[in-house]
Amino acid sequence: MSKLDQVVSHPIFRQLAQERSRLGTALATILAATYFSYILTIAFKPSALGVPLHDGTVITWGLVLGVGLLGFGFILTAIYVVFANSRLDDLSRRLQEDLR
Template sequence: MDLQTIQQHPTFRQLASERTRLGVAMSIVMAAAYFTYILTIAFWPRLLGYPLCSGTVITWGVLVGVGLIALGFLLTAVYVRRANSRFDSLSQLLLEDLR
């Protein structure tokens, strides 16, 4: 079995396409959230400097920063779930077809 045969297989093309779309979409979401945070720090630092409530030293910037980290974990979990379900089943189907 050669590489060209695998690359032309419809299941392989579908698997590669779905993985690429999901990866690009998640990368765009994370990059947009991160750059929005950085641009807010650069141009409107007071906005993130406000305390969450009166009497606390924790600011909105800290909360949003923790939210960005949580978003990274969430996107990773979504990708792992998708990889362990859809992508694994497509990989298994591809292996069976190529035997």
């Protein structure tokens, strides 16, 4: 059995791959749904995003929500990094130790 076969058939590797895939898919779906909702609002109800924050300002809710979406993307990235640095790195370390 080759080293690659050992790694691929190892239960910790399967768990690592599954958890990473599940997390990535969940976070990507959340971000895509959020952006898609924003774009659909722009397409079908642009007047809702063109409302100024308050009287006398040129800053609209669309701008605030757009910047908020960018920030939300950074937050989701931070969630992935924290999870990867804790749980996924631990699984990776355990896999390396088992295969030595």
